[in-house]
Amino acid sequence: MSTFSSSLHPWRVEDSAELYGVHSWGAGYFDVSDKGEVVICPYGPKGPKVPIPELIDGIKERGYNMPCLLRCENILDSQIASLHESFNKAIKSLGYKGSYRGVFPIKVNQQQQVIEEIADFGSRYHHGLEVGSKGELIAAVAHMSDREACVICNGYKDGEFIDLGLQAQRLGLNVFFVIEMPGELETIIQRSKVLDIRPKLGVRCKLSMRASGHWAESGGERSVFGLSPAEVVDIIDRLKAVDMLDCLRLLHYHLGSQISNIRDIRLGAMEGARFYAGLVEEGAPMGYLDLGGGLAVDYDGSHTNYFSSRNYTMDEYSADIVEAIMATLDEDGIKHPHIVTESGRATVAYYSLLLFNVLDVSRLEPMQLPEKLDDDTPQPVVNLREVLASITPRSLQECYNDAVYYRDEMRQLFATGAVNLRQRCLSERFFWTILMRIAEEKEHLKTIPRDLHDIDVNTADIYYGNFSIFQSLPDSWAIDQLFPIMPVHRLQERPERRGIISDITCDSDGQINHFIDQLGNKRTLELHPLKDGEEYYLGVFLVGAYQETLGDLHNLMGDNNVVSIRVEEDGSYEFVREQEGDTVADVLSYVEYEPRRIMESLRSMAERAVREGRITPSQRFAFLQVFEDGLRGYTYFER
């Protein structure tokens, strides 16, 4: 059953905090208040706390419906500050001679307000931007005014891309072209001659070490990006030939994203430093070592090298990098370079969360079974009844197998017309009753047979959330990424139900049935029963990285509303930005419909109906009104 055994002690908010792991994954930015509400603490646990339910009220008063993405700008600032403070601490304590220059990879969250905030707040640390396309480069140049911050150009570059970068350099920006493909060099040489600008160049090398984890495919020897040692040597020779070796300033590598194991980070830094030393020995001036992204987020709060976690802190990350580079380069007496990292995920993940209301819950209820079976009851149903009667703790697996077998047999008989709808319905009732009994019994077992694990998911409540996974949590669907999910209120109450979450796209993939857990992951989430006339709100946390621009228009669910807040040190806060989600007309036009043409054709359709006497002119008006309102409306469920 989907209720879980309730122990006797009264439920406290601390129990909720522990159950949902807020203190483990929240990095100090989230907590549970005495009133049982999730609060945002942008200045850390000791600072002011803003209750999320109060923010939801504020959002609704301003006319925005759920689902809504809530961003807290201070958290973004705070993450940038932490990154620099961590590196600066390591640099100081280890006596490293270079400095740290972070850059934000725009692809991780391309929203204008994010780039603007990073460029503004980041300027106090000379935090720069990393771009992988012409569009991103234009966005970066438009926001960067700091001449010391780096603008790193990765990705395949054509002549136009290079011209954009060279012009930005002429304006005074610190632009680097990282050569990822041997062919790019000739275009760079040619364009810089034409424009008479000496470019700053980097090379992206493929390390032989390969990090483990979900996202690591982009690193390693077989990665599609980057140059082999032989190609790097060719580039050096070519640069020497055209008298441009003095342009070579930076070495870049990228192991992949969400590197869970600090060991991989350390090994990468050591190998990267060796490559760097090799380039210095060849006579390149160098000066920058860029380690790419990879700094992971502890989504599940387990602090392990599990794919959704990391076995290190930000301080350990920076100390290990600084130490590894220093140890490697000191052996050859090479001057310490500036260290660049391209942390995207860790910079933006924390600052946004998705809020949605639950529209409905479907529960598997105990079912009515007949006391006596009719004489003409099909044999499989009779067998199912026997299975139900024979359930004991030791026979669960066997009963489960039998139940599935007889249920399938009934389905086949139904398909061939041998049994009728009512008989089939009876077999399903027995089947689900058996499953509920097995689910109950298996809780008493020490070890649960593998096959029975799925029973929890099958017998769990289904909470229908007002959002689209494809639009708002694409990685949850595409690569089974885990995010912390929890109710944002009622946390003083014991969550008595167990559920999975379904979105409103009616797609069988539009479901969340893996949840974070300190011990790996769990298949159902503890939730509260709905109350009449009261909304139940869930939050999906740490969604600031990669989720906002990957989303698609599945079922024509569009962008959701977005609201940003900024919290002052006294705890007061302001709604600083609002972004209205797509209307139905917006999403229709994305797929090449023209809302105006749709209205025109509806108008003439309705006019014809009037002419033919099927509706009155005022009914025509009402008909058109409904469609006009519909086109203007939000794509999600509106109460």
Ligand SMILES: *Cc1c(COP(=O)(O)O)cnc(C)c1O
């Ligand atoms: C995606 C990417 C990053 C960002 O990685 P995170 O793990 O999100 O920090 C950095 N550099 C390059 C080249 C990338 O492709």
